[in-house]
Amino acid sequence: MDTRAPRRRVGRAERERQILDAALAVFGERGYQGASMDQVAERVGVTKPVLYTHFGSKHGLLLACIARARAELLEVTSAAAAAASTPEEMLRRGTLAFFEYLESRAPEWTVLYSESAVAGESLEEIRAQQTDFIAGLLATQAPGADAQRLTGWANVIVGACERLALWRTRAGVSSEQATEYLMDLVWSGLAGAAGGPSSPPERTGDNPPS
Numbered sequence: 001m002d003t004r005a006p007r008r009r010v011g012r013a014e015r016e017r018q019i020l021d022a023a024l025a026v027f028g029e030r031g032y033q034g035a036s037m038d039q040v041a042e043r044v045g046v047t048k049p050v051l052y053t054h055f056g057s058k059h060g061l062l063l064a065c066i067a068r069a070r071a072e073l074l075e076v077t078s079a080a081a082a083a084a085s086t087p088e089e090m091l092r093r094g095t096l097a098f099f100e101y102l103e104s105r106a107p108e109w110t111v112l113y114s115e116s117a118v119a120g121e122s123l124e125e126i127r128a129q130q131t132d133f134i135a136g137l138l139a140t141q142a143p144g145a146d147a148q149r150l151t152g153w154a155n156v157i158v159g160a161c162e163r164l165a166l167w168r169t170r171a172g173v174s175s176e177q178a179t180e181y182l183m184d185l186v187w188s189g190l191a192g193a194a195g196g197p198s199s200p201p202e203r204t205g206d207n208p209p210s
Contacts (some may be wrong), residue, residue, distance in 0.1 A: 001056040004066050016054055020068055023061050027111045032062055062111070069105060074129055076101045081133075087141040088187055094137060095161060095182055098130070099175035102165050113166070130158050141190055157186055 010018070022043035026035045037058055041048045055061040080097035084090040102109050114124075135147075135154040142150070160182060168178045 012054075015046075015050075016064075019046075019051060019054060019061070020065050024065055024111065027062065032058075032111060037061075051136055063122055065111070066126070069109070070122070070129060071125065072105070072128045073098070073101055074133065077130070077133060081137060087137065087155070088183075090137050090140065090185065091134075092179060092183055094134070095157075096175055096179040098161055099165060099168070099178050103169075106169075109165075127158055127162075130161075131155055136160060138190065153190065157182070160186070 019040065023035075023040045026039050026043060029035075029041070035058070037048050037051050041051055043149070044050075055064050072154065077094045077097045080093040081090040084093045131151065131154045134157050135150040138150050138153055139145070164182060166180045167173070168175075173181075173203075
């Protein structure tokens with residue numbers, strides 16, 4: 001008589017989450033080119049055809065990993081900004097959430113940037129998403145600015161955040177410090193462009209003003 005407990009049936013959403021988690025682990029360890037569907041399937045504990053049923057191909061699996069990261073990034077930055085009471089705090093909180101999210105999900109972003117030739121379009125979609133999000137925040141600081149100018153400013157911030165995210169990891173700079181570096185330049189510039197006060201933002205980091 002077989003006394004083993006029956007295996008729990010896993011729903012589609014949970015199975016896909018398990019597959020994406022495993023894929024990110026394998027991609028992070030071996031790189032996209034060096035990873036195989038067999039390795040991902042073994043990590044999950046399913047057969048390789050199950051992976052193809054859910055995602056179609058290894059490339060489809062990579063794109064699904066990036067799509068999940070894009071959705072999560074928008075969720076955390078939007079929630080952070082919504083908790084703020086002033087335009088400056090919206091940008092500060094949203095920027096800090098961006099850095100903290102990248103730090104917490106380092107394997108996804110390592111894969112994303114190291115495989116930009118494979119995932120270039122998806123990377124641009126993330127940039128476009130964050131640009132639209134930040135342009136909306138900036139509109140509260142400069143309500144008279146035209147849409148093109150707001151988009152231009154937002155592209156500058158997104159580019160700066162991306163470079164800061166890559167640099168701070170190598171330099172051992174915290175999310176809070178990176179946020180302060182961005183705000184040092186961006187907020188004063190925006191205040192001047194919007195015709196408002198040009199005093200620098202209140203510093204919350206560990207480097208006091210001179």
